[in-house]
Amino acid sequence: MAELEELTGEAVRRRIENLSLVVMATVFELVLFVLDAALPKPIPWIKIGLANIVTLALLVCAGWRTALSVHLLRLIISTVFRGGLFTPFFLLSFSGGLVSFMVMAPAARWAMPWLGFMGVSLLGALAHNFTQLLLVSAAISDKGVIELLWPAVVFFSMLYGCFVGFLSFHFCRRIPLLASGRLISGMIYYTPPGQPVSGQQ
Numbered sequence: 066m067a068e069l070e071e072l073t074g075e076a077v078r079r080r081i082e083n084l085s086l087v088v089m090a091t092v093f094e095l096v097l098f099v100l101d102a103a104l105p106k107p108i109p110w111i112k113i114g115l116a117n118i119v120t121l122a123l124l125v126c127a128g129w130r131t132a133l134s135v136h137l138l139r140l141i142i143s144t145v146f147r148g149g150l151f152t153p154f155f156l157l158s159f160s161g162g163l164v165s166f167m168v169m170a171p172a173a174r175w176a177m178p179w180l181g182f183m184g185v186s187l188l189g190a191l192a193h194n195f196t197q198l199l200l201v202s203a204a205i206s207d208k209g210v211i212e213l214l215w216p217a218v219v220f221f222s223m224l225y226g227c228f229v230g231f232l233s234f235h236f237c238r239r240i241p242l243l244a245s246g247r248l249i250s251g252m253i254y255y256t257p258p259g260q261p262v263s264g265q266q
Contacts, residue, residue: 083131086127086131087131087134087135087138090119090123090131090135091135091138091139091142093119094116094119094120094135094136094139095116095139095142095143097115097116097118097119098115098116098139098143100115101113101114101115101116102147107217107221108214108217108218108221110157110161110194110197110201111194111197111217111218111221111222111225112225113225113228113229114189114190114193114225114226114229115229115232116139117165117169117186117189117190117229117233118229118232118233118236119135119233119236120132120135120136120166120169121169121173121182121185121186121189121229121230121233121237122233122236122237123135124169124170124173124174124185125173125177125182125233125237126237129170129173129174132166132170133166133170136162136166140158140159140162140163141159143158144158144159153204156200157197157200157201160196160197160200161192161193161194161196161197161200162193164192164193164196165189165190165192165193165196166189167192168188168189168191168192169185169186169188169189169192172184172185172188172189173185181230181234182230182231182233182234182237183226183227183230183231183234184230185230186226186227186229186230186233187222187223187226187227187230188226189226190222190223190225190226190229191218191219191222191223191226193222194218194221194222195215195218195222198210198211198214198215198218199211
C-alpha cells in the first residue's frame with residue numbers, strides 16, 4: 066500500500082513538472098515571438114523565428130508531445146492577440162508553424178547525430194518559409210512570386226535557421242529544467258547531473 070501511494074505521488078509530481086514546463090516554455094516562446102515581430106523583416110512574412118529556439122530545445126530535451134503542446138499554444142495565443150483566428154495571418158502563421166514542426170520532429174528524433182541543432186533548425190526554417198511562400202502565391206494566383214522570391218527565401222532560411230539552431234543548442238544546455246528533461250509516457254524524468262542530453266553535439 067505504501068509503495069502504491071509512493072508511485073502515485075511520484076506520477077503526480079512528474080505530471081506537475083510537465084505542466085510547469087509547458088507553461089514556462091509557452092510564456093518564453095510568446096516573449097520571443099513578440100521580440101521577433103518587432104525586428105525588421107527582409108520579406109513581409111519571413112522572420113528570424115526566435116520562438117523555435119524553445120521548440121527545438123523541447124524536441125531534443127523533452128520529447129515531441131511537450132514540444133507540440135507548447136508550439137500549438139504559442140501559435141494560437143499569438144494569432145489571437147494579433148488579429149484573431151481564421152484570418153490570413155492565422156493561416157500563414159499556423160500552416161508554416163505546423164509544417165515546420167512536422168519536419169523538425171522526425172529530424173530531431175532520428176537524424177540529430179548527423180544534422181545537429183543547426184541542421185534540424187535549417188530544415189524547419191525552409192519548411193516554414195516555403196509553405197508560406199506557396200500560400201501567398203496561391204492567394205494572389207501568381208506563380209511568378211515563387212520564381213522571384215525563392216532565392217531570398219533559401220538565403221534567409223539558411224541564415225536564420227542556423228542562427229536559431231545555434232541558440233537552441235546553448236539554450237538546451239544552459240537551462241537546467243529543459244536540458245535535463247526526458248519525456249516518457251507524457252511525464253518528465255530527470256537524469257543525473259553530468260549525463261549528456263540526447264542529441265547534443
